[in-house]
Amino acid sequence: MVSVLVVVISIVILSAAVSTIxxxxxxxxxxxxxxxxxxxxxxxxxxxxxxxxxxxxxxxxxxxxxxxxxxxxxxxxxxxxxxxxxxxxxxxxxxxxxxxxxxxxxxxxxxxxxxxxxxxxxxxxYRKVPVFWLPKGLFPGWIEWVLSLTSAPQGSVSVSAWFLITDYAIKGAVVFIVQKSFELAKKQPSRNRVSVATAKKSS
Incomplete structure (x- = not known):
C-alpha cells in the first residue's frame, strides 16, 4: 500500500506542475x-x-x-x-x-x-494518521504540537503539516524544472535554424 507520505508528495508535485504550466x-x-x-x-x-x-x-x-x-x-x-x-x-x-x-x-x-x-x-x-514520527526530544513540545495539527498524535507530523512542508520545498523545484524545460524547448528550433543556415553557407 502506498504511504500517505508518498501520496502527499505526488499531489504536491502535480499541483506545482499544473500551477506552473x-x-x-x-x-x-x-x-x-x-x-x-x-x-x-x-x-x-x-x-x-x-x-x-x-x-x-x-x-x-x-x-x-x-x-x-x-x-x-x-x-x-x-x-x-x-x-x-x-x-x-x-x-x-x-x-x-x-x-x-x-x-x-x-x-x-x-x-x-x-x-x-x-x-x-x-x-x-488521514487527519488522525501520522505521516511519520519525529525523533523523541528533537524539537520542543510546542513545535511537536504545531507539526501534529490538526488531529495527528503529538510527536508526529500530520498530513496538513506535511502538505505545507512539501508544498514549500517542492514547489520551487518543480517551477524551476518546468521553466527550464520550456526554455530548452524554445531554444531547440533556434539551434536547428542556425544549423541549417550554417550548412547552406558551407555548401
Missing part, C-alpha cells in the same frame, strides 16, 4: 490532441472548417481573376458563393468555440479534482 495552457494543448486524435463532433467540425476555408480561398481567388464587367454572371455567382462560405465559416467557428469552452471547462474540473480536491480529501481522510 497553467490550467488554460493544459486545456489548450489537450484540445489540440483531442480534435486531431479522437473521433468526435468537435474533430469533424474542425475538419469541416478547414475544408470550408480552403474552398473560400479557392473561390475568392477565382473571383479575383474574373472580370466583374466582362463576365458579370460568373463573377456574381462566385461572389454569392464566397459570401455563403464566409457565413458557414462564421457559424462553424461559433460551434467550435462553444465546444472548446465546454471541453476546457471539463479539463479544469478534472484538474481541480486531482489537485485541490484530492488535497482536501486526503487531509480529511
Amino acid at each position: 497553467g490550467a488554460d495552457n493544459i486545456g489548450e494543448l489537450l484540445w489540440e490532441f483531442y480534435v486531431k486524435l479522437v473521433p468526435s463532433s468537435a474533430a469533424q467540425n474542425v475538419k469541416t472548417r478547414h475544408l470550408l476555408q480552403r474552398e473560400a480561398i479557392r473561390t475568392s481567388t477565382e473571383r479575383s481573376n474574373t472580370s466583374s464587367q466582362d463576365e458579370f454572371a460568373k463573377w456574381a455567382k462566385l461572389n454569392r458563393k464566397v459570401d455563403k462560405l464566409k457565413t458557414d465559416i462564421e457559424k462553424i467557428n461559433a460551434t467550435i468555440a462553444t465546444q472548446k469552452t465546454k471541453f476546457k471547462r471539463q479539463i479544469k474540473t478534472v484538474i481541480w479534482i486531482f489537485t485541490s480536491g484530492l488535497k482536501f480529501f486526503v487531509r480529511i481522510k
Whole structure:
C-alpha cells in the first residue's frame, strides 16, 4: 500500500506542475490532441472548417481573376458563393468555440479534482494518521504540537503539516524544472535554424 507520505508528495508535485504550466495552457494543448486524435463532433467540425476555408480561398481567388464587367454572371455567382462560405465559416467557428469552452471547462474540473480536491480529501481522510514520527526530544513540545495539527498524535507530523512542508520545498523545484524545460524547448528550433543556415553557407 502506498504511504500517505508518498501520496502527499505526488499531489504536491502535480499541483506545482499544473500551477506552473497553467490550467488554460493544459486545456489548450489537450484540445489540440483531442480534435486531431479522437473521433468526435468537435474533430469533424474542425475538419469541416478547414475544408470550408480552403474552398473560400479557392473561390475568392477565382473571383479575383474574373472580370466583374466582362463576365458579370460568373463573377456574381462566385461572389454569392464566397459570401455563403464566409457565413458557414462564421457559424462553424461559433460551434467550435462553444465546444472548446465546454471541453476546457471539463479539463479544469478534472484538474481541480486531482489537485485541490484530492488535497482536501486526503487531509480529511488521514487527519488522525501520522505521516511519520519525529525523533523523541528533537524539537520542543510546542513545535511537536504545531507539526501534529490538526488531529495527528503529538510527536508526529500530520498530513496538513506535511502538505505545507512539501508544498514549500517542492514547489520551487518543480517551477524551476518546468521553466527550464520550456526554455530548452524554445531554444531547440533556434539551434536547428542556425544549423541549417550554417550548412547552406558551407555548401
